[in-house]
Amino acid sequence: MILKVARKELKSVFASPMGWVILALLQFGFGTYFLNGVNEYFEVMSGAIRPAERTGVTMFIGQSVFGLASFVMLFSVPLLSMRLISEERRSNTLPFLFSAPLSLTEIVLGKFIGLVAFLTILVAMIALMLCTLNAWADIDFGYLFSNVFGLWLLVASFSALGLYFSSLTAQPVVAAIITFIALFGLLIVDRFLTGDDASIANYLSLMHHFQPFARGLIDTADITYFLLFIITFLTLTVRRLDADRLRG
Amino acid sequence: MTTLTVEANNLTRIYGGREAVSDVSFTLSKGEVLGFLGPNGAGKSTTMKMLTGNLAPSKGSVKICGVDMIENPKEAKALIGYLPETPPLYREFTVDEFLSIAARLHGVSGKHIKAAVQRAKERCGLTEMSKRLIENLSKGYQQRVGIAQAIIHNPMVVILDEPTVGLDPIQIRDIRALIKELGGEHSVILSTHILPEVEMVCDHVQIIDKGKLVFNGSIDILKQQRHGNKLLLGLTNAPANDELLKVPGVEDVETLPNGFLRVRYATGKAPAEALVQAAVSKGWGLHQINPDQTSLEDVFVQLTYQDAVA
Numbered sequence: 001m002i003l004k005v006a007r008k009e010l011k012s013v014f015a016s017p018m019g020w021v022i023l024a025l026l027q028f029g030f031g032t033y034f035l036n037g038v039n040e041y042f043e044v045m046s047g048a049i050r051p052a053e054r055t056g057v058t059m060f061i062g063q064s065v066f067g068l069a070s071f072v073m074l075f076s077v078p079l080l081s082m083r084l085i086s087e088e089r090r091s092n093t094l095p096f097l098f099s100a101p102l103s104l105t106e107i108v109l110g111k112f113i114g115l116v117a118f119l120t121i122l123v124a125m126i127a128l129m130l131c132t133l134n135a136w137a138d139i140d141f142g143y144l145f146s147n148v149f150g151l152w153l154l155v156a157s158f159s160a161l162g163l164y165f166s167s168l169t170a171q172p173v174v175a176a177i178i179t180f181i182a183l184f185g186l187l188i189v190d191r192f193l194t195g196d197d198a199s200i201a202n203y204l205s206l207m208h209h210f211q212p213f214a215r216g217l218i219d220t221a222d223i224t225y226f227l228l229f230i231i232t233f234l235t236l237t238v239r240r241l242d243a244d245r246l247r248g
Numbered sequence: 249m250t251t252l253t254v255e256a257n258n259l260t261r262i263y264g265g266r267e268a269v270s271d272v273s274f275t276l277s278k279g280e281v282l283g284f285l286g287p288n289g290a291g292k293s294t295t296m297k298m299l300t301g302n303l304a305p306s307k308g309s310v311k312i313c314g315v316d317m318i319e320n321p322k323e324a325k326a327l328i329g330y331l332p333e334t335p336p337l338y339r340e341f342t343v344d345e346f347l348s349i350a351a352r353l354h355g356v357s358g359k360h361i362k363a364a365v366q367r368a369k370e371r372c373g374l375t376e377m378s379k380r381l382i383e384n385l386s387k388g389y390q391q392r393v394g395i396a397q398a399i400i401h402n403p404m405v406v407i408l409d410e411p412t413v414g415l416d417p418i419q420i421r422d423i424r425a426l427i428k429e430l431g432g433e434h435s436v437i438l439s440t441h442i443l444p445e446v447e448m449v450c451d452h453v454q455i456i457d458k459g460k461l462v463f464n465g466s467i468d469i470l471k472q473q474r475h476g477n478k479l480l481l482g483l484t485n486a487p488a489n490d491e492l493l494k495v496p497g498v499e500d501v502e503t504l505p506n507g508f509l510r511v512r513y514a515t516g517k518a519p520a521e522a523l524v525q526a527a528v529s530k531g532w533g534l535h536q537i538n539p540d541q542t543s544l545e546d547v548f549v550q551l552t553y554q555d556a557v558a
Binding site: 001004005007008011012015016091092093094095096097098099100101102103245246 | 297300301302303304321322323325326328330332333334336337338339340341345349350352353354355397
């Protein structure tokens with residue numbers, strides 16, 4: 001049943017031009033960065049740098065593409081997640097889901113998976129694009145995997161947060177703005193408290209947990225952080241919807 | 249068959265200290281059409297939301313075919329088709345896409361979806377709209393899509409909240425026919441404030457006012473109340489009321505402001521013929537004689553007004 005809801009969500013993204021436009025525009029952006037990266041690699045690495053300081057092509061291009069991707073997702077996920085529940089609230093379609101034989105958890109998980117599936121397409125396209133480097137170079141698949149996995153966890157967390165804020169309001173735009181501010185806050189919270197490595201703010205920061213992945217390090221603590229983050233917000237969403245049913 | 253499809257026990261819903269619905273109990277058997285009547289804000293929609301599990305009752309319970317809505321919501325919801333006040337439509341989909349989604353979410357198995365969609369479209373007169381975006385349909389057609397999604401999985405109980413709002417007279421007739429047809433195999437609950445509609449399609453009527461059930465019974469009882477033992481007479485040379493009282497069977501005569509006379513007669517007597525004969529022989533100048541029907545509206549007002557006084 002969860003997948004049926006997810007399928008409906010995915011279909012609804014592609015039913016309007018929005019899904020295609022976002023895919024196309026973002027892919028265009030990533031593609032441009034990718035090409036730039038390839039060009040620059042030759043310029044930067046063409047002898048001016050000592051061999052010891054040279055980095056691999058995967059890392060060089062990966063850094064710029066994934067850096068851009070995590071930043072762009074910060075804007076695009078709120079735009080995609082905003083309508084998940086608030087749009088249904090506004091056009092009175094929630095009773096349709098509530099009176100179908102679905103539990104609230106199934107509805108919320110279905111919507112979450114639907115959005116993550118869409119974002120997975122984006123992430124997969126980036127991964128494929130970088131894999132094409134393998135045609136003429138030996139690329140570091142480990143580094144690539146860690147980055148793709150990290151980015152995927154990051155956008156999944158963004159989606160969970162977006163889904164929750166979308167459940168709070170009947171105005172998609174409000175949901176998008178709140179989501180964006182919250183994500184931005186969580187991303188930069190560690191910038192303000194850089195000194196203390198063990199501070200709570202540091203621990204809460206999404207970026208802080210994404211950086212190891214960007215360096216090619218898969219740490220279970222970070223995976224757990226992202227999973228907890230997702231579970232927390234999905235649970236909150238279920239509870240918010242349940243309150244609808246209880247309080248009316 | 250007298251299998252109970254809907255059992256509502258002491259349904260109560262409190263909104264901020266005010267009882268929007270209080271202590272509503274009723275049952276519905278298979279094949280019955282129940283009409284839910286009431287003035288605006290009486291609690292019709294709230295009751296329906298509770299029946300369909302969209303709203304948790306503050307007190308009381310709902311059972312659909314014996315399955316408790318609160319304990320086993322999924323099983324109970326699978327037996328219900330619900331059309332809320334505003335039809336829940338995803339405007340970005342075509343009629344076919346939307347109905348397929350509705351069928352899938354209501355647990356129609358993959359290979360039966362096409363047939364179910366086709367059937368629902370035929371029943372609601374939507375076959376020509378298959379490929380149209382719901383967004384571009386007129387309100388009447390959107391309403392039909394709403395009904396189609398409610399009956400797509402062939403549920404035991406169909407709950408329709410004001411299904412004929414916004415339809416043109418021909419569509420209303422079609423939808424009423426459809427509701428009657430549905431009543432054959434399913435149980436139907438519909439709310440409306442169009443009274444003749446209730447008379448046409450419903451077997452049972454419930455009138456709800458200020459959250460309380462003020463009338464619950466078969467439509468025949470309501471019809472009887474409506475047809476009281478009264479005649480409306482139009483006489484050009486009306487005699488004194490005493491003259492009329494002499495006609496056998498007449499119990500009471502009342503002069504109405506518009507010059508007509510309302511004659512009450514004892515139950516079982518039919519003084520119409522005697523009245524006509526008397527009028528002819530005595531030259532009262534009879535120009536009209538009618539059974540005086542209290543309109544359903546009057547019955548409705550009486551029932552809801554009584555409650556307001558009490």
